[in-house]
Amino acid sequence: MELALSPDQKLFQTAARGLLRREHSLERLRGLKEGEPRWSLEWWREGAELGWAAALVPEELGGGSVSGEGVRDLGLLAEELGGELAPGPLLPVNVVLAGLVEAHGTGPDHAIEIEALVTGESVASWAVHTPGRQWSPDEPGVTATPDGDGHVLDGVKDRVEEADRADLLLVTAATPEGLAQFLVPAGAAGVKVSPQWSLDLSRSFGEVGFDGVRVGAAAMVGAPGAGRVLERQLQIACVVQCAEVCAILDQVFARTLQWAGDRYSFGRPIASYQALKHRFADMRTWVEACHATTQAAAAAVQAAAPDAAEAVSVAKSFVGERSLVILQDCVQLHGGIGVTWEHDLHLYLRRAILNQALYGTPRDHRLRLADLASL
Amino acid sequence: MTESTTESVEDFRLRARAWLAANMEPRDVRPPALVDDDVHEWLAARELQKRLYEGGFAGICFPRAYGGLGLTPAHQEAFNDESQDYEMPLHLNIPTFAICAATLLDVGSEEQKRDRIGAAIRGDEVLCQFLSEPGGGSDLAGLTTRADRDGDHWILNGAKTWSTSAYAADWGLCLARTDWDVPKHQGLTMFLVPAKAPGVTMNRIRMVSGSREFCEEFFDDVVLPDSAVVGEVGGGWTVASRQLFHERNSLGGGSPYTSGRGRPRMLPKVAPVDVARAAGLAGDPAVREMVGEALALSAVQRQTAARVVRAMESGVLPLAASSLLRLLAAESAQLNDDLALKIAGAGAATGAWGDPGLQGRAGIGFLSRQSASLGGGTTEIARNIVSERLLGMPREPAPDRDIPFSQVRRGR
Numbered sequence: 021m022e023l024a025l026s027p028d029q030k031l032f033q034t035a036a037r038g039l040l041r042r043e044h045s046l047e048r049l050r051g052l053k054e055g056e057p058r059w060s061l062e063w064w065r066e067g068a069e070l071g072w073a074a075a076l077v078p079e080e081l082g083g084g085s086v087s088g089e090g091v092r093d094l095g096l097l098a099e100e101l102g103g104e105l106a107p108g109p110l111l112p113v114n115v116v117l118a119g120l121v122e123a124h125g126t127g128p129d130h131a132i133e134i135e136a137l138v139t140g141e142s143v144a145s146w147a148v149h150t151p152g153r154q155w156s157p158d159e160p161g162v163t164a165t166p167d168g169d170g171h172v173l174d175g176v177k178d179r180v181e182e183a184d185r186a187d188l189l190l191v192t193a194a195t196p197e198g199l200a201q202f203l204v205p206a207g208a209a210g211v212k213v214s215p216q217w218s219l220d221l222s223r224s225f226g227e228v229g230f231d232g233v234r235v236g237a238a239a240m241v242g243a244p245g246a247g248r249v250l251e252r253q254l255q256i257a258c259v260v261q262c263a264e265v266c267a268i269l270d271q272v273f274a275r276t277l278q279w280a281g282d283r284y285s286f287g288r289p290i291a292s293y294q295a296l297k298h299r300f301a302d303m304r305t306w307v308e309a310c311h312a313t314t315q316a317a318a319a320a321v322q323a324a325a326p327d328a329a330e331a332v333s334v335a336k337s338f339v340g341e342r343s344l345v346i347l348q349d350c351v352q353l354h355g356g357i358g359v360t361w362e363h364d365l366h367l368y369l370r371r372a373i374l375n376q377a378l379y380g381t382p383r384d385h386r387l388r389l390a391d392l393a394s395l
Numbered sequence: 396m397t398e399s400t401t402e403s404v405e406d407f408r409l410r411a412r413a414w415l416a417a418n419m420e421p422r423d424v425r426p427p428a429l430v431d432d433d434v435h436e437w438l439a440a441r442e443l444q445k446r447l448y449e450g451g452f453a454g455i456c457f458p459r460a461y462g463g464l465g466l467t468p469a470h471q472e473a474f475n476d477e478s479q480d481y482e483m484p485l486h487l488n489i490p491t492f493a494i495c496a497a498t499l500l501d502v503g504s505e506e507q508k509r510d511r512i513g514a515a516i517r518g519d520e521v522l523c524q525f526l527s528e529p530g531g532g533s534d535l536a537g538l539t540t541r542a543d544r545d546g547d548h549w550i551l552n553g554a555k556t557w558s559t560s561a562y563a564a565d566w567g568l569c570l571a572r573t574d575w576d577v578p579k580h581q582g583l584t585m586f587l588v589p590a591k592a593p594g595v596t597m598n599r600i601r602m603v604s605g606s607r608e609f610c611e612e613f614f615d616d617v618v619l620p621d622s623a624v625v626g627e628v629g630g631g632w633t634v635a636s637r638q639l640f641h642e643r644n645s646l647g648g649g650s651p652y653t654s655g656r657g658r659p660r661m662l663p664k665v666a667p668v669d670v671a672r673a674a675g676l677a678g679d680p681a682v683r684e685m686v687g688e689a690l691a692l693s694a695v696q697r698q699t700a701a702r703v704v705r706a707m708e709s710g711v712l713p714l715a716a717s718s719l720l721r722l723l724a725a726e727s728a729q730l731n732d733d734l735a736l737k738i739a740g741a742g743a744a745t746g747a748w749g750d751p752g753l754q755g756r757a758g759i760g761f762l763s764r765q766s767a768s769l770g771g772g773t774t775e776i777a778r779n780i781v782s783e784r785l786l787g788m789p790r791e792p793a794p795d796r797d798i799p800f801s802q803v804r805r806g807r
Binding site for chain 2: 023024277280281288289291292294297298300301302304305308309311312313315316330331333334337338383385386387388389390391393395
């Protein structure tokens with residue numbers, strides 16, 4: 021994503037790569053059985069020690085980023101881990117932290133939970149998607165009814181990332197005073213997590229039912245009507261997704277280019293055919309464009325710029341859709357081997373499909389752009 | 396200020412600010428009317444240039460010896476900042492100053508620099524380029540316009556096309572073949588040709604959009620003196636390469652030789668968001684999605700341009716990476732045209748008499764959709780450049796490489 025990295029950023033990147041490669045490989049991913057844990061808590065804690073959950077959290081809350089620009093550092097990390105299809109709760113933990121930090125000081129104090137997430141002692145995930153619906157956080161499918169000084173949550177969420185491993189759920193719910201978010205222990209009475217199918221072999225998702233779940237006043241994050249906090253969470257999620265996909269595109273494009281030089285047909289490398297060269301030129305252009313728009317989105321979110329929402333939707337809609345075009349063309353250029361289980365291409369494609377589908381499809385984000393343009 | 400001291404950029408800026416306020420009119424930013432004759436605009440540009448010259452603000456970065464001010468690009472930048480809101484002779488920026496005069500400064504004779512650059516700075520003359528030919532688009536060096544030596548003169552014969560604003564020009568930089576027995580790049584010579592010399596026939600080309608900015612020229616036994624040669628005889632490709640360099644630089648906004656920033660007013664293509672409003676379709680989700688798609692790609696195009704320009708400046712990417720931008724710009728422009736047409740519906744094809752409206756303009760704009768992937772070098776050539784120079788893929792075979800041009804096969 022970034023054109024040039026500082027020495028600290030390079031160190032951050034190298035450390036992440038080392039820890040990732042020690043435990044995870046595409047080979048292991050291919051061999052995973054259904055229901056088998058994708059990652060270990062110990063591994064995630066080691067990552068947390070390297071700062072994987074710290075970038076968005078200010079130092080006074082126990083966090084800190086290597087460059088002082090946390091969103092960019094998180095993007096860098098997402099590229100490093102995403103390019104190798106790392107499992108783990110990088111996205112959900114950082115998205116929840118983004119919300120908690122954004123809401124910090126505007127409602128009940130969550131400093132203890134923030135610290136536990138930064139150190140990797142606990143894992144959290146955002147419960148935002150409503151079953152049967154595309155991106156529609158304004159219609160949350162879970163209600164929070166006032167009850168004494170707290171609330172009672174009822175309803176169902178799905179597509180909750182790493183739900184079975186989460187200690188805490190950040191639940192977006194409807195209250196009589198507007199949208200509100202609650203930090204709910206996954207073990208609270210009335211919370212039921214059931215596993216969901218996932219196209220991406222490295223990720224797991226769950227459906228979470230809330231059946232009369234009683235939460236105290238301290239569970240609320242910020243105050244009702246907190247659209248700004250929710251928007252921040254969405255922006256961070258999309259930056260992480262786009263950064264992961266950029267790294268995937270780099271990997272797959274490089275492998276496909278290599279293949280085109282190595283593979284001969286009719287006595288010449290297939291890279292010498294102009295029809296193919298022109299497709300590589302288009303893909304090279306689009307990969308650069310994916311990086312550029314992701315970088316611009318990360319910079320806008322970093323700066324909390326007025327146009328951050330627009331920059332994020334530009335990136336998510338473009339990267340989400342164009343990545344699939346590029347990856348499928350890479351499959352085509354590989355020939356039949358590209359659609360075999362044995363080849364790595366489908367592993368990358370799975371993650372790219374997942375990332376374009378969650379936290380708003382390209383279509384959802386285009387509609388948002390039309391809204392933002394006051395059409 | 397004396398001859399030996401250079402005025403500081405800030406002093407120059409303040410002096411320019413005061414002078415501009417007293418002497419120039421506010422810039423007209425309205426889209427121009429749909430007329431096909433803009434000769435009056437060229438006369439106005441010459442007048443404005445004369446005023447800049449008389450006020451001492453013309454040719455800021457050109458040397459004093461050739462009529463300029465001999466100041467730095469920072470002075471020019473300051474002037475461009477200050478003149479942003481005033482009418483400027485923007486027609487003269489490209490190609491007169493930023494391409495032709497800049498090239499003459501690089502490789503012209505003393506006489507050419509003094510006479511042609513000087514006259515351009517005074518607002519007396521306009522320059523243009525005679526490069527492309529009807530017989531070949533992308534293969535510029537394969538041109539067949541010829542100049543043959545006749546005593547101490549040259550006789551020019553052939554045809555050129557796509558000469559931007561040549562109808563308004565006094566002189567053109569014309570690339571011709573002077574040696575047919577060497578490989579194609581080595582047998583070329585650049586000439587300064589009077590645009591209205593005996594034997595020059597010029598037609599304005601009418602584009603489907605209604606634009607008439609391009610010309611075609613026919614040269615029949617045009618007699619040129621030896622002093623018309625720019626650079627070396629046989630060194631025409633070197634000169635043309637400087638022109639192409641200055642052209643790329645100026646289109647990217649990097650030329651220090653322009654008077655004022657911006658382009659001459661043009662009737663812009665309509666944007667899908669405006670067509671959606673005009674067509675009363677703002678409530679249609681399918682239309683809203685199309686609008687979002689167009690907005691996204693045009694933003695991505697700007698973001699990519701910024702990133703790639705930075706990468707070329709810092710050396711992370713080679714200059715050939717500008718072809719990435721060329722490809723993305725075409726894609727974005729064409730998506731804009733496609734979606735505007737879709738949203739306009741029947742209104743793109745028929746409408747109120749005398750006023751095609753925004754929907755009608757979507758239809759008119761679609762007619763010249765392919766200009767975006769043709770002008771400034773085709774996207775096919777850009778794809779060759781990206782794949783060969785950026786990705787290192789095998790080069791296309793070139794049967795004309797290293798053989799005398801007279802033996803190269805040509806079409807009719």
